[in-house]
Amino acid sequence: MPKIVLITGGSSGIGKAIGEYLSERGYQVFGTSRNPEKITNSSFPLLKMDVNDTISVESVISEIINKTEKIDVVINNAGVGITGPIEETPESEIKKAFDTNFHGPINVIKAVLPQMRKQGFGHILNVTSIAAYMGLPYRGIYSASKAALEITIEALRMETLQFGIKMTNIAPGDFATNIAAGRYHAPELKDSPYKKDYGNTLKLMNEHVDNGNDPLEMAKVVHKIIETENPRVHYKVGSSLQKFSIVLKRVLPDRVYERMLLKHYGLK
Structure with missing residues (x-):
């Protein structure tokens, strides 16, 4: 019997690429949108599912279980982008970002854990x-929303290990997807003290996405992780420079690293 995979945010970008790649390799994939x-x-x-709506989350989980009697893998991919000076970002938009990027995945995990515990296996x-x-x-x-997750x-990985459930974090860098188009941008206010720096940084971020890696790269890594008996807690997928930036943050003094970021974004 094929492995049953649920992918949130499976209609485009990274989620769609993962779903197509796994489907081609014999997995039974269900996406959400x-x-x-x-x-x-x-x-x-x-x-149809909204990760912020617990009723719709529970309904989809139940529908899949009724059809297949199990869920082997859940991929929490649904997320939203948000940019802007923190001072000028509306509180409502900050809450929306945390709802989707943090509370949403937790809602899905809570809904699927009873089934995985009953099975005695599962990978999130x-x-x-x-x-x-x-x-x-x-x-x-x-x-912050992604760091919280x-x-x-x-x-959570340590809490659920006793039930035979695996959990893995996959941190992608910039990939060529439509995330920039769907991201919330705090408006570039004409009289804002951040206007110049924010405008330049926003342009640079969009260029990074436009020139990002193929989402197929993420799909291949996800497939490899699913087939790994004892997966690591953390994986990073992106350019060598992006992955190296994490290493630099660990070894460089805080102010040196801060200056490096300021220079990268042209803020010095």
Whole structure:
């Protein structure tokens, strides 16, 4: 019997690439989308789900279990981007980012754990971000929401290990997806003291996404992790420079690392 895989945010970008790659290799994949009726080119079923709506989360989990009697793998991929000076970012948008990037995956995990505990096995993979390892200027809320998920999964992994459940964090760098188009951008206010720096940083961030790696790279890593008997807690997927930046943060004095980031974003 094939492994049953649930991917949140499976209609585009990284989620779609993972779903297609796994489907081609014999996995039975279910993706989710808030508006699956708008997607006409998916090679695997898309179920209607909003990770912020616990009723819809529980409904989808139950639907899959009723059809297949198990769930082997859950990939928490659904997420949103957010940029802007923290001072000028509306509180409502900060809450929305944390709802989707942090509370959403936790909602999914809570809904699927009883089934995985009953099975005595399961693997939950959480797509975080290399940005979770550092506070990035004008992307601080995004970094914080993903960092919160990274740390929480470290704890949850230890709590659920006794039930035969595996948990893994996968932190991607910049990939060529449509995340920039769907990201919340705090408006570039005409009289803002951050106007120049924020505008330049926003342009640079969008260029990084446009020139990012192929999402297929993430799909291949996810497949390898799923097939690994004892996966690591953390994986990083991205350019050598992006992964090396995490190492530098560990070894460099804080102010030296801060100056490096300031120079990278042209803020010095």
